[in-house]
Amino acid sequence: MPSPRKTRTKTPLRRWRESKAAQRARGKEIISRLREKYPNAAAELNYGSAFQFLISVILSAQTTDVTVNRVTPNLFRKFPTAKALADSSQAEVEDLVRQTGFFRSKAKSIRVASAQIVDEFNGEVPRTMDELLRLRGVARKTANVVLGEAFGLASGVVVDTHVKRLAQRLGLSEATDPVKIERDLMKVLDKEDWIFAGIAIIWHGRRVCDARNPDCDTCELNNICPSSTSPTRPTRSPFTAKLSA
Known part of the structure; x- marks a missing residue:
């Protein structure tokens, strides 16, 4: 029993x-x-640029920073910039981020967000709350983390x-x-x-x-x-x- x-x-x-x-x-x-x-x-995600930090934060939803830090070295080795990730295929990104969970949705989000950064912000991560909230996969929590950690800007x-x-x-x-x-x-x-x-x-x-x-x-x-x-x-x-x- x-x-x-x-x-x-x-x-x-x-x-x-x-x-x-x-x-x-x-x-x-x-x-x-x-x-x-x-x-x-400080944030416990590993990154080499504001773009890489943004992608890492999007991937961190519903998983641990430890898991994201295991995944991102290979992801950023293959796609180090917004342009590279925007031009990637859904299948290859899904395979790289699979361990983070919800990998299909996350792969789509980081690819679309990367394309938005290239098309709308000249390849640079935007530095305002309103602009960040336009990116796929970004809500206020993610935007606040990025603005504070990557740019030292207190918006909330x-x-x-x-x-x-x-x-x-x-x-x-x-x-x-x-x-x-x-x-x-x-x-x-x-x-x-x-x-x-x-x-x-x-x-x-x-x-x-x-x-x-x-x-x-x-x-x-x-x-x-x-x-x-x-x-x-x-x-x-x-x-x-x-x-x-």
Whole structure:
């Protein structure tokens, strides 16, 4: 007889009642602590140009950076530029990106996006959100990653599954829609922190604030996180007390 399935215990999502000023002060402290913990936080995809980074990010959907990094050396050796990839055949690209999953759709997306870059942007990856969103396979998350990592341009905050989870746990957003979460984070965080915040929160989600088993006891944010299960978690926002003092 099969053993009964274990019930997964979800980390409770809590919020402190705090003013916008207190929330912004807490957001600033969150980023400060993440900068101390992850001073070299950056995208974990391997690339040699803005074009190669864009293609890698498109391929990273629903798979790991490790898998993409295994695939792209051969892909970029054969098709190092947008023109080369635009002129490729669907079959040969599918074969090269098969390991990333959804390989037919991804092969089509990167080939069409490459053709768009050649035809509409003179072979150069565009540097604005609106232009990037015109490319096949590119939504706001991909565009934000490319603008921040490849060009150092802060147009928003990257929201992936880790950022969505941590924004909710940290009480920085109650939304479930990624676009609404991004808007909330843009209000709470200083613009100069937007690029770092997206990457650092992803790192923290991968390394500490796991979806199933967050390590609250050793987390550097446990006393400023309303959802923390650590004994050090205060019952109300410590920044409300500071601002009212």
